Amino acid sequence: MKSRLISLDVLRGLTIILMTIVNNPGDWGHVYSPLLHAEWHGCTPTDLVFPTFLFIVGVSVVLATSNKSLNINAIQKILTRTLRIFCLGLFLSFFSKIQAFGLEGLPLLGVRLIITAIIVALLFRDYDRRLQFYSAVSIFTIMMLLAFGGFAHYENVRIPGVLQRIAIVYLIVSLLYLKTNWKTQAVFGLIVLLVYWALMTLIPIPGIGGPNFEKGTNLAAWLDNYLLPGHLWATSKTWDPEGILSTLPAISTGIAGLLVGTLLTNHLSKDKKALYLLIGSVFAVVLGLLWNIVFPINKSLWTSSYVLYAAGIASACLVVLYYIIDVLGISGWTKFFVIFGVNPMVVFFFSGIIPRVLSSILIDNPGGPDHDPITLQTYFYQFILSPLFSNPVNASLAYALTYLTLWYVILYILYRKKLVFRV
Structure with missing residues (x-):
């Protein structure tokens, strides 16, 4: 490692x-x-939290990988972790909907906490890797059956979510890192951003009209409601800020982390690493602001401009910390x-x-x-x-x-x- x-x-x-x-x-x-969060378009410090964590996921994949080879053991490990993270996020949607034996109040809360303890024991504990995989698959299957099996209590349980998006991004960037070099990763990340921009700006929305970036009427919202009706964010009901299509550009946020992680682990001097990282951060922020003119920075849509802007700021924060802690050695705080x-x-x-x-x-x-x-x-x-x-x-x-x-x-x-x- x-x-x-x-x-x-x-x-x-x-x-x-x-x-x-x-x-x-x-x-x-x-x-x-x-x-x-920003009301719609725009970006506040709060809007930078989630992309920064996805950026960190990408950096961590590089730092945690000691053997860069895509074999069956590596694939199983990645799939297991993906399912475990996804299931933890999905269980948060299920927690308040769990019913048992007609119980109410504190007795029902007790049942929910017991089930939570079981989930935690299965998904957080370190035990035989094969059993980890099968237990994660089993939990995922059970929750999907409850959500889509016609059970009244779970027919509106939310499927997308923060941890679910983290799991998907982790899966894709991990496989990319093991199979490709940094140049391929950079090209892939850029293509994803361009494809997402094209989809959102060129494709008419069925039953609504021309392409747009407004709440509930854009292509990402239509796809969420078409594929996951009744299983979306409770506040909107018809679209989800962690929805299906907007997860596509989120992968590029993780790829940005891969690129930074690769830079930080090469054989350049620490000063040069910090300099190159700073230059890349400024370039990403400027490019994001320029793209914002035609494709507004928007967290809920996870627009391509938002990806570049947020990744650039996350990278800039990391380079400041890296220079203070790892270059200057000031770490007592x-x-x-x-x-x-x-x-x-x-x-x-x-x-x-x-x-x-x-x-x-x-x-x-x-x-x-x-x-x-x-x-x-x-x-x-x-x-x-x-x-x-x-x-x-x-x-x-x-x-x-x-x-x-x-x-x-x-x-x-x-x-x-x-x-x-x-x-």
Whole structure:
């Protein structure tokens, strides 16, 4: 295995920290604008979180590959990890829909948590590789049968998702890295961006009209609704920000990581690596901004301009960290971020489970009519944390930071015990 880059762990940690903050405000109606996604076109710091992680996936594939050969063992390992990540994301969609024996309230929550424990044991534990593969296939098959088998409770379960997209990108970039050189990868990534641009700008949308980039009426939205009706993002119902067609350019985000990882592992001096990486970062950002003129930067559509712009910024952040940590050797400040960066899948999965658990626990509302029940999460925010702040936006941010602190405690314990969980 190639040497570990502390700067990459720090970037991963920063990404996880920002993800945790932006996904968990106390009140979605009161959030600082940089911590919200762009309304449609455009890009905020929040819109950079997901592509940065996909970029890191590409870099990590290079750093984690000691033998660059595509054989049956390598393929099985990649497929197993792909299925495990995909299943973890898919289970987050299933968690709140699980029903058992007519149970409600805390007993039903107990059943859901038991099933979660089984899923975690099967998908996070390190055991016989062949059994890992078969267990992942079995879990995936069961969830697909539940989603598409006519079961009422699961007929609207969401199929796309963040972890699902990470899994698909990991699969493609891993196979590409083992089978091709960096030049082929770069050409392939560029072709994907051009093909996606052509599809979105040239193909009319059946039943709607000409090609466009608007919500719900573009080609990506039409394809999502055509192939996965009823199984899309609950907020929109007819399209998905992690949908089918928009996953295509997301692969190029991972390829950008492959190219950077390849540069960082060659035999150039560290100074030259940093310089070339900086030049490439600036070039990608500028090209993304230029493409934005005709193909707007848009996270939900994962436009080609967005791929270049976001990958360029992710690369620029990495080169700054690389120069400070790996070139200048100034690393005493990194531990906090490394703690968040070494167990990313734990945070991805359980930061989805914890809010669902808190939202399943109902208690009496001290301030509501007839004491209508509210969730434990709402109670903590409204009656314990929010009264401490005069500004509701600061109160909302304080909740996110409180949740981040909880995660720091959990991850610090894992770090001290040298427990690293990989899927």
